[in-house]
Amino acid sequence: MRSKFKWIFSLLLALSMQFVFAQEKTVTGVVSDASGPVPGVNVIIKGSKAGTQTDFDGKYSIRAKAGDVLIYSFVGMSESTRTVGASNTINVVMQDGARALAEVVVQGYRTVTKKAAVTADAQVSSKTIENRPNANAVNTIQGQLAGVNITASTGQPGAKSSVVIRGVGTITGNSDPLYVIDGFPSNSDNFRSINPNDIETMAVLKDAAAISEYGNRGSNGVIVVNTKKGKFGDPKTTFRYSTQYGVGELQKPKYSYANAKQLLKIEQNFGAGLGATLSDAEIAAYNINTDWVDYFFDQSTSTSHNISVENSNKNITSFTSLGYFEQDGILQSTGLQRFTVRNNINGKSANDRFKYQVNTAVGFSKNREATNLGEGAINRNFVLGAFIGAPYVSPDVYQGSQSALDYYNNTPGLLATPIMLIDKLQTYKNQTEEIRVDVATDFSYDITKDLVARVRLNGQVLENRFFQAEFPGSFNALLFQAAGQAFTGFEDVNQRREFFYNNLFQLNYGKEIGDHTFNLNANMEYNHSRVNSNNFRQRGLIPGIFVPNTGAGYAADTGTNDFYVPQISAGHIRNDLVSYFGSFDYDFQKKYGVVASFRRDGSSRFIGDLQWGNFWSVGGRWNIDEEAFMDDVSFINVLKLRGSYGTVGNQRIIGGTVFAGIQPPAFADIYSVANNTYNGGTGYAISLGYPPLQWETTTQWNAGLDFEMFTGRLRGAFDYYNRQTTDLFLFKPITPTAGASGLTQNTDVVVTNKGVELNLGYDLIKNQEKGITLTVRANGSYNDNKVSGIEANNGQIFAGGGLYVSENGASINEPFVYKYLGVNPVNGNLLFQDASGNPTENPVQADKRRAGINNLPVYQGGFGLDFDYKGFFISSLFTYAFDVARFDYDLDNLYAVGNIGQFTVSDEMLNAWTSTNTNTNVPALTAGNLGLSDESDRFLKDASYIRLRNVQVGYNVPQKFLQKTFMTGVSLSLQGENLFNITKWQGFDPESSRTADVYQYPTPRLFTFGLDVKF
Amino acid sequence: MKKIFGILLVSLTLFVSCDDEVLEPFTPGSLTEDVAIQNSTDLSRLVNSSMNILTNRTEYAFSSIFTDEAAPGFNNGGQGINGDYVFLMNVSNASAEAIWNTQYFGLARINRVIGFADGIVPVSPADTQLIERSKAEALVLRALAHMKVLSYFSTNPKDDAALAGVLADRVILATETPQRVTNAEFYTLIHSDLDAAIAIFNANTAPAYANKTYYPSKVLAQALKARAYALKGDYVKAEAAADLVITTSGITLANTQATYNAVFHTHNEPANTEVIFRLRRTVQQNAQATNLHNGWASVANRRNGSPFYEVSRSLYNKLAATPEDYRLSTTVHLTGTSPSLIDPDYATSNDVRNSDIIVLHKHGGQSAATATNGFNPDFMVSRLSEMYFIKAEARVQAADLVGAGLALKSVLDARFPTAQAAPVFASAQAAWKGILDERRKELSFEGFRFIDLKRLGTLAGASLERDPSEYASSAWNFPAGNPANLPMNSFKFALPIPQSELNANSGIQQNPGY
Known part of the structure; x- marks a missing residue:
C-alpha cells in the first residue's frame, strides 16, 4: 500500500512541477490531536500533488508558497486545512471525526x-x-x-x-x-x-x-x-468507559379531551351512560377526573454502561466491548434490558499476505412488549384504555380481579375498560428473551501481488423465547371461564431459532499498467437461512403454585373435560440462495472510472428455471477537479460526476419477516391439511398459487455530483435517481368467485420512484486557532412515487376493503374516499361532495375519489447545527417530512357517537349540531350518515412535521486538565430527543409509517445525561 | 497458506455441483393438487372445508340487525349502530361482502369436489359409495350457496330475467372477470344439482353418519327444492316439495319445551326431531371471531355476557304476548344466571338502555361459552317448521286461507303445551302477514328475516317493526334507524355487489341504487 502510494506520488509530483512559479518557502509545524502529537499525518498542498508526512513527533516540513492550502489528513480523523500565510509555522490540532471515514x-x-x-x-x-x-x-x-x-x-x-x-x-x-x-x-x-x-x-x-x-x-x-476494530501499529492498549442515564416521557397530543364533567354533560345530551342519569347539579358536583393517559403512561428511565478495550499490535489487533443497556418504556409494563459482548480480532501474517478477521458478538436481551397495539381489544390494549378511558371512572374501583369483573358486570357498556386494563397490569406478564450470536469472518490471501483469494464465512443464531401468561383468576380468565372449569388462565411459551449462514468465495485480480488500473473479481456466494419454532399453550394454571415461565402450576388434562389440553405447534422454514457474480473496474489516470457487474442468482422461493434471475449494472465517474482546466477554478476543491444504471432483484414476495411467504409456497395451488375443520374431521386449506412466480426486478439509474468548495468549507452531494420496479410482487385482488380475495403474483404494475437528493455541509465558522467551529448540515430528498402499467380493472388496484387505491398515474395506496364538506346546517347530517361537485348526504360509489396524497412523504430529510468552542459542543438535528397524510383514527374515536356512555370523547362533542346549534362543524350525534365518515377524508389528516429530533450539549475536558490523571479524554453530555414538533397533526406522534393510526404506542421524549472516559 | 487455497478450490467445485439440491424448495406439508386429491378421504376433506367456510355467522347477524329482530344491546361499543342498524348500505358494507365471499369461497371448494369426484379411482365398491356421497353433498351445498346469493343479491327473486350473481358451476380461475347471470340460470342450476344429488342419495349405500343432521342429505335436497320454489314464487311445486319432506322424511317437529330447547341450546334433541340440516360446530372450534352466539354478545348469552345486540322489543313483545309459547324462553334468556332485565315501563323509561335488557338465548342458550374448548352452538340451516310455512304460503297463493291457517296450526301445536286454534285470516294479505309474523317468531336469528321481508313484505302489507324505544328514545336515538327509512320496496333489499368483487372485477353489473 505504502509503496504504491509513493509511486503515484512521485509521478504526479513530476507532472505538477511545471505549474510551480510562485515564491516558495518552507512551512513547518506540529500536528497533534487530543492525546498528543500524531505521526504519519499526510500533509499535501491542495491543487498540487506535493506532500509529506509528519514524523514520529508529529513534526512536518513542506515547501509551499503563500496562499497555498495545506491539507492534513489521517485515517480516523477529520481532514483539516490551513492556508499558508506570512508565518512559516503552522501547528494543527486534528479532530476525531465523522468525515474522516467518508474517505472510504x-x-x-x-x-x-x-x-x-x-x-x-x-x-x-x-x-x-x-x-x-x-x-x-x-x-x-x-x-x-x-x-x-x-x-x-x-x-x-x-x-x-x-x-x-x-x-x-x-x-x-x-x-x-x-x-x-x-x-x-x-x-x-x-x-x-x-x-x-x-x-x-x-x-x-x-x-x-x-x-x-x-x-x-x-x-x-x-x-x-x-x-469497530483495533488498528495495527505499535503495541498499545486503550480503554473507554461510557455511561448514560436518561428519563423519558410521553409526547402529548393536541387533542381536546373532554374532562369528567364535560363528558357527563355530553352523555346527558346524548342520553347514554352515567351522565344521562345525573342532573346538572350532580354533574357540577362530580369530583372524579382521572387522566387515563397519565395512568397508563409513566415517566421512564434508562441506564447504560459500556466498557471497551482496544488492543493494537503489529500483526494482531482486537476490539472488545461489554455493554449493558436498560430502558423502560413510557407505557407501563414495557421495557428492554440488554447485555452485549463483542470481540473483533484482526490479524495478518508477517509478510502481509494472509489477513483475517473474526468478529464475534453475543447479545442477550429481555424485552417486554405491549400487546394488541392498534387493536380495539378493550381488555388487552393498554393504549386503548389510556386514550379513550372515561375520566369519570376512578382507578380506585379496582380492588383485585374479582372487583374488575363485578364492576364490568354492573356497569353499563364498556365503561369498565380501564379497570379491566388495570387488572391486566397486575395479572399478565410477557417477555421475549433473545440470544443473538453473530460471527463474521473474512480470510484473504495474496496469491500474487495482484491476485487475492478471499473466503468469508458468516453465521448468526437468533434464539428467541417468548412467554406470556394470563394468570389464573385474572379478570380475563374469569370472564372467559367455561362452566365446570376449575383452573383458569393460560401460558404461552414460544421458542424460535433462526439461523443464517453465508459463505462467499472471491478471487480478485487488480493490476495497474501505466495510467490504467484494472480490477476484476469473481464471486460465488451461498446464503442459507432457516427458522425452527415450537410453541405451546398451557391452558389451566393452578393458583398459588403457578409461577410465570417456569412450568410450575400447570394443570393436566383430566378425563372429564378437555379444558386443560395444551395446544402445540411447530414449524420449520428454510430459504436458500445461490449467487454467482463478478465485477470489473477500470480507472484511467484517477480521472475516469467505470465499473460493471453481472450476477446470476437462484432462490428456493421459486421453482424450476424461474429460480434464476440475472442482474447487472454499469457505473462511471469523472473526477472533473483532476482536469487541467479546473486548476484555475480555485474555489472548487472536489468535483466529481458519477452515474450508474442497472438492475437488482427481490425475492421477498410479501412484507413481514424474512421467512414470510415461503410456506405455503406461492408458486402452486397448495392444499394443506387443517384440523378440526368440520365435525372433528380434517379439511384442506387451499392457498391459490401463481405458477410463473419469479424474481421482481428493480431497474435504477442514478446521476450524481460530489463537490467540495472553498477549501472544503462547503461540501455536499447531489443525486438524481429513477427506480422502476417491474414484475412487481403484489397481493392482487382477484374475483372472490375464484375462491380467494387475492393472489400474490408478479403483475403488470410498474412502480416508479424518481427523485432528487441533496446533502450539504457548510462550515460557517472554522477558526482552529481559536477552537471555534460552527457547521450547518442539511439533507433532503424529493421522491415522486407513481404507479403505471395496470391494464385490468380501469387501471386501479384496491386495497384495504376499497379504502386505498393504486391507480395509473398516481401514487401507491392513496386513500379512495368521499370528499367531506362539513355539516348540513339544516339537519346536522354530514355532507359529502358528489361526482358532479354538489353536496350530498348520500354519496354513492361513483362519488369516491383518490385523495392525491398518502402515507409516504414526498419531501423528507434532516438538518442541524454543530458548534464547538474550546471543548464545549452543541449539536442539533431536526427531521422533517412533508406532503404526507394519514387517517387519524384516534381523533375519529373522539368523535365517535358509539363511544358516548362508555368511553371518553372530545369536548367538541358539546358543540354537536342540534336544532338550536346549527352553525357547527360537529355533526349531530344522531346523524344518520355518520357511518360514512370512515369512507371519507374527514379524518385524513396532514402529517407533515418538523421535529427537533436530537440536541446534545456537552463538554470535552481539555487535555491540559487531564495531563496528571490516568485519563486521556473525558466528555460530558446532556441530550434531548423528540423535544418538539411543528405539525398540524393533532395526535401523539406525527411520525409513523402506517396509513392510519389508532391506539398506537407513541415514541417518547427522552432526556439523557452521559459521561464518556478514555484511558 | 497453500492449504487454504486448496480448500477453497475444493469448496468451489462442491458448490457448483449441488445447486439444484440446495435450491429445492423446502415446503413440508404443502401438497399440490395431484398429490392432495387421491382418494375418498381426500375428497371428504374438501367437503369439510366447504362446510367450514359456509359456517359464517355474518348472514345470521346481519339479517337480524338490519331488520327488526335485534336492537342495540347495552354493551354496544359502536358495533353496527352507524351501519347496519341505521340501514347504511353501500358497496363497502362488510356484511354484504362477507355474505358474497362466504358463498363463493365455499363454492370454489365445492366445485373442486364435484370436479375431482369423477377422476378418483375407487379402491373398492364401498369407496365408490363414499366418493359418490361426497359428490352428492357437494351438489346440495352448491345449490344452497347459489340460493343464498340469489336471495341476497337479486333485485327480484321471483323474476326469471332479473340478475342473480355469478354462476359458479365450475372452478372459476383467478384470471377471470365473470359477469352475473339471470335468476333463471341460477334456478336451473339449483334444481339440476338438487335432482342429481337426490338421484345419488337414492342409490347410495355408504354407511350412515352418526348424526345425519350434520351433513347434506336427500331430505335437505328436497327441503331446499321447496325453499327454492317458494323463493321463485312457484308455489305449486313448492308445496309438493314441502309435502314430500313433511310426509316422507320421518322427521317431526319438536313438541315440548325441553326438546325445542335441546334443538337450539344443547343440540342433543332426539333423532329425527325438527332438524333437517345444521352446520356443526365442535368445542375445538370455539373462537370469539367465529362462534355464532358471539355475533350478538362478546362473551355469553347473559346480561353480563357483554351483549352488544339484544332481542328487539318488538319481537319480544310478540313472543311474550303468549308466554306459554316455547319459543319465548328458547329465544330470550329469562331465568337463571344474569338473565334479561325486562322493564314494563320501557316505553317511558329515560334510560331504556340500562333498564330494559332483553338477552338473546337462542343460539346455545346458557351452554354457549366463549372459552377454550367451550361449547359453541351449531348453525341451524334447515328445520321442518319451514316446510309447514312454505305449505301455508302455497295455500294462500292458492286462495285457500283456511288451509294456510291449518298449516300454521301444525307448527303452533308443537310450540305450545296445548293444541292451538288454527289462525283465521280475513284476506290474503292478512294471511301473508300472519305467515310472516309466525316465521318471525319461529325462525328469528336464523338468517331468514331479511329474505322473508323481501319475499313477503309487500304481499303482507308489512313494514319493519321496530319499537320507538330502540330508535327514538333518549337512550337510543337513531332517527336514521326509523323503520320508515327502510320501506319494503327499498333498493337495499338487493345488497350491493361488494367491494371485494369490484376490486378485481369492476365491470360486473351493480345493483341499482349503489
Missing part, C-alpha cells in the same frame, strides 16, 4: 476511496451513533442521510423502525432494506440485541452500482454496518 466508501463487497467511488452512498460514523439513547441503532441515523426515510412507528424500546430508501417500490411486497453487518448480509430485521456503541460506521447504499453485489436482496437498498 463501500462499493459492493469492497471499499474504495471516496474519490474512486462511482456510487451514491451516505454514511454516518460512530460519532453520530454513540451514546444516543436509542436501543435500536437504525433509529439513530434517522434524518442524517438523504433519501433514507427512517420512521420509528412505536415507542416500544428496541422496536424495529421502518426504513424506506428512495421510495416504496412495491405495493404489498417487502420494502425492507438488506442489512449487512461486517460483510454478512444477515437479512436481520431486528437490531435490538446489537449494541449501537459497537458500530463504527453505517452506510446506506442506494444506487444500482453500489448494491449490485447484494443484488439478490438489495432492491430496497442496503445498510452496511461495520463494527
Whole structure:
C-alpha cells in the first residue's frame, strides 16, 4: 500500500512541477490531536500533488508558497486545512471525526476511496451513533442521510423502525432494506440485541452500482454496518468507559379531551351512560377526573454502561466491548434490558499476505412488549384504555380481579375498560428473551501481488423465547371461564431459532499498467437461512403454585373435560440462495472510472428455471477537479460526476419477516391439511398459487455530483435517481368467485420512484486557532412515487376493503374516499361532495375519489447545527417530512357517537349540531350518515412535521486538565430527543409509517445525561 | 497458506455441483393438487372445508340487525349502530361482502369436489359409495350457496330475467372477470344439482353418519327444492316439495319445551326431531371471531355476557304476548344466571338502555361459552317448521286461507303445551302477514328475516317493526334507524355487489341504487 502510494506520488509530483512559479518557502509545524502529537499525518498542498508526512513527533516540513492550502489528513480523523500565510509555522490540532471515514466508501463487497467511488452512498460514523439513547441503532441515523426515510412507528424500546430508501417500490411486497453487518448480509430485521456503541460506521447504499453485489436482496437498498476494530501499529492498549442515564416521557397530543364533567354533560345530551342519569347539579358536583393517559403512561428511565478495550499490535489487533443497556418504556409494563459482548480480532501474517478477521458478538436481551397495539381489544390494549378511558371512572374501583369483573358486570357498556386494563397490569406478564450470536469472518490471501483469494464465512443464531401468561383468576380468565372449569388462565411459551449462514468465495485480480488500473473479481456466494419454532399453550394454571415461565402450576388434562389440553405447534422454514457474480473496474489516470457487474442468482422461493434471475449494472465517474482546466477554478476543491444504471432483484414476495411467504409456497395451488375443520374431521386449506412466480426486478439509474468548495468549507452531494420496479410482487385482488380475495403474483404494475437528493455541509465558522467551529448540515430528498402499467380493472388496484387505491398515474395506496364538506346546517347530517361537485348526504360509489396524497412523504430529510468552542459542543438535528397524510383514527374515536356512555370523547362533542346549534362543524350525534365518515377524508389528516429530533450539549475536558490523571479524554453530555414538533397533526406522534393510526404506542421524549472516559 | 487455497478450490467445485439440491424448495406439508386429491378421504376433506367456510355467522347477524329482530344491546361499543342498524348500505358494507365471499369461497371448494369426484379411482365398491356421497353433498351445498346469493343479491327473486350473481358451476380461475347471470340460470342450476344429488342419495349405500343432521342429505335436497320454489314464487311445486319432506322424511317437529330447547341450546334433541340440516360446530372450534352466539354478545348469552345486540322489543313483545309459547324462553334468556332485565315501563323509561335488557338465548342458550374448548352452538340451516310455512304460503297463493291457517296450526301445536286454534285470516294479505309474523317468531336469528321481508313484505302489507324505544328514545336515538327509512320496496333489499368483487372485477353489473 505504502509503496504504491509513493509511486503515484512521485509521478504526479513530476507532472505538477511545471505549474510551480510562485515564491516558495518552507512551512513547518506540529500536528497533534487530543492525546498528543500524531505521526504519519499526510500533509499535501491542495491543487498540487506535493506532500509529506509528519514524523514520529508529529513534526512536518513542506515547501509551499503563500496562499497555498495545506491539507492534513489521517485515517480516523477529520481532514483539516490551513492556508499558508506570512508565518512559516503552522501547528494543527486534528479532530476525531465523522468525515474522516467518508474517505472510504463501500462499493459492493469492497471499499474504495471516496474519490474512486462511482456510487451514491451516505454514511454516518460512530460519532453520530454513540451514546444516543436509542436501543435500536437504525433509529439513530434517522434524518442524517438523504433519501433514507427512517420512521420509528412505536415507542416500544428496541422496536424495529421502518426504513424506506428512495421510495416504496412495491405495493404489498417487502420494502425492507438488506442489512449487512461486517460483510454478512444477515437479512436481520431486528437490531435490538446489537449494541449501537459497537458500530463504527453505517452506510446506506442506494444506487444500482453500489448494491449490485447484494443484488439478490438489495432492491430496497442496503445498510452496511461495520463494527469497530483495533488498528495495527505499535503495541498499545486503550480503554473507554461510557455511561448514560436518561428519563423519558410521553409526547402529548393536541387533542381536546373532554374532562369528567364535560363528558357527563355530553352523555346527558346524548342520553347514554352515567351522565344521562345525573342532573346538572350532580354533574357540577362530580369530583372524579382521572387522566387515563397519565395512568397508563409513566415517566421512564434508562441506564447504560459500556466498557471497551482496544488492543493494537503489529500483526494482531482486537476490539472488545461489554455493554449493558436498560430502558423502560413510557407505557407501563414495557421495557428492554440488554447485555452485549463483542470481540473483533484482526490479524495478518508477517509478510502481509494472509489477513483475517473474526468478529464475534453475543447479545442477550429481555424485552417486554405491549400487546394488541392498534387493536380495539378493550381488555388487552393498554393504549386503548389510556386514550379513550372515561375520566369519570376512578382507578380506585379496582380492588383485585374479582372487583374488575363485578364492576364490568354492573356497569353499563364498556365503561369498565380501564379497570379491566388495570387488572391486566397486575395479572399478565410477557417477555421475549433473545440470544443473538453473530460471527463474521473474512480470510484473504495474496496469491500474487495482484491476485487475492478471499473466503468469508458468516453465521448468526437468533434464539428467541417468548412467554406470556394470563394468570389464573385474572379478570380475563374469569370472564372467559367455561362452566365446570376449575383452573383458569393460560401460558404461552414460544421458542424460535433462526439461523443464517453465508459463505462467499472471491478471487480478485487488480493490476495497474501505466495510467490504467484494472480490477476484476469473481464471486460465488451461498446464503442459507432457516427458522425452527415450537410453541405451546398451557391452558389451566393452578393458583398459588403457578409461577410465570417456569412450568410450575400447570394443570393436566383430566378425563372429564378437555379444558386443560395444551395446544402445540411447530414449524420449520428454510430459504436458500445461490449467487454467482463478478465485477470489473477500470480507472484511467484517477480521472475516469467505470465499473460493471453481472450476477446470476437462484432462490428456493421459486421453482424450476424461474429460480434464476440475472442482474447487472454499469457505473462511471469523472473526477472533473483532476482536469487541467479546473486548476484555475480555485474555489472548487472536489468535483466529481458519477452515474450508474442497472438492475437488482427481490425475492421477498410479501412484507413481514424474512421467512414470510415461503410456506405455503406461492408458486402452486397448495392444499394443506387443517384440523378440526368440520365435525372433528380434517379439511384442506387451499392457498391459490401463481405458477410463473419469479424474481421482481428493480431497474435504477442514478446521476450524481460530489463537490467540495472553498477549501472544503462547503461540501455536499447531489443525486438524481429513477427506480422502476417491474414484475412487481403484489397481493392482487382477484374475483372472490375464484375462491380467494387475492393472489400474490408478479403483475403488470410498474412502480416508479424518481427523485432528487441533496446533502450539504457548510462550515460557517472554522477558526482552529481559536477552537471555534460552527457547521450547518442539511439533507433532503424529493421522491415522486407513481404507479403505471395496470391494464385490468380501469387501471386501479384496491386495497384495504376499497379504502386505498393504486391507480395509473398516481401514487401507491392513496386513500379512495368521499370528499367531506362539513355539516348540513339544516339537519346536522354530514355532507359529502358528489361526482358532479354538489353536496350530498348520500354519496354513492361513483362519488369516491383518490385523495392525491398518502402515507409516504414526498419531501423528507434532516438538518442541524454543530458548534464547538474550546471543548464545549452543541449539536442539533431536526427531521422533517412533508406532503404526507394519514387517517387519524384516534381523533375519529373522539368523535365517535358509539363511544358516548362508555368511553371518553372530545369536548367538541358539546358543540354537536342540534336544532338550536346549527352553525357547527360537529355533526349531530344522531346523524344518520355518520357511518360514512370512515369512507371519507374527514379524518385524513396532514402529517407533515418538523421535529427537533436530537440536541446534545456537552463538554470535552481539555487535555491540559487531564495531563496528571490516568485519563486521556473525558466528555460530558446532556441530550434531548423528540423535544418538539411543528405539525398540524393533532395526535401523539406525527411520525409513523402506517396509513392510519389508532391506539398506537407513541415514541417518547427522552432526556439523557452521559459521561464518556478514555484511558 | 497453500492449504487454504486448496480448500477453497475444493469448496468451489462442491458448490457448483449441488445447486439444484440446495435450491429445492423446502415446503413440508404443502401438497399440490395431484398429490392432495387421491382418494375418498381426500375428497371428504374438501367437503369439510366447504362446510367450514359456509359456517359464517355474518348472514345470521346481519339479517337480524338490519331488520327488526335485534336492537342495540347495552354493551354496544359502536358495533353496527352507524351501519347496519341505521340501514347504511353501500358497496363497502362488510356484511354484504362477507355474505358474497362466504358463498363463493365455499363454492370454489365445492366445485373442486364435484370436479375431482369423477377422476378418483375407487379402491373398492364401498369407496365408490363414499366418493359418490361426497359428490352428492357437494351438489346440495352448491345449490344452497347459489340460493343464498340469489336471495341476497337479486333485485327480484321471483323474476326469471332479473340478475342473480355469478354462476359458479365450475372452478372459476383467478384470471377471470365473470359477469352475473339471470335468476333463471341460477334456478336451473339449483334444481339440476338438487335432482342429481337426490338421484345419488337414492342409490347410495355408504354407511350412515352418526348424526345425519350434520351433513347434506336427500331430505335437505328436497327441503331446499321447496325453499327454492317458494323463493321463485312457484308455489305449486313448492308445496309438493314441502309435502314430500313433511310426509316422507320421518322427521317431526319438536313438541315440548325441553326438546325445542335441546334443538337450539344443547343440540342433543332426539333423532329425527325438527332438524333437517345444521352446520356443526365442535368445542375445538370455539373462537370469539367465529362462534355464532358471539355475533350478538362478546362473551355469553347473559346480561353480563357483554351483549352488544339484544332481542328487539318488538319481537319480544310478540313472543311474550303468549308466554306459554316455547319459543319465548328458547329465544330470550329469562331465568337463571344474569338473565334479561325486562322493564314494563320501557316505553317511558329515560334510560331504556340500562333498564330494559332483553338477552338473546337462542343460539346455545346458557351452554354457549366463549372459552377454550367451550361449547359453541351449531348453525341451524334447515328445520321442518319451514316446510309447514312454505305449505301455508302455497295455500294462500292458492286462495285457500283456511288451509294456510291449518298449516300454521301444525307448527303452533308443537310450540305450545296445548293444541292451538288454527289462525283465521280475513284476506290474503292478512294471511301473508300472519305467515310472516309466525316465521318471525319461529325462525328469528336464523338468517331468514331479511329474505322473508323481501319475499313477503309487500304481499303482507308489512313494514319493519321496530319499537320507538330502540330508535327514538333518549337512550337510543337513531332517527336514521326509523323503520320508515327502510320501506319494503327499498333498493337495499338487493345488497350491493361488494367491494371485494369490484376490486378485481369492476365491470360486473351493480345493483341499482349503489
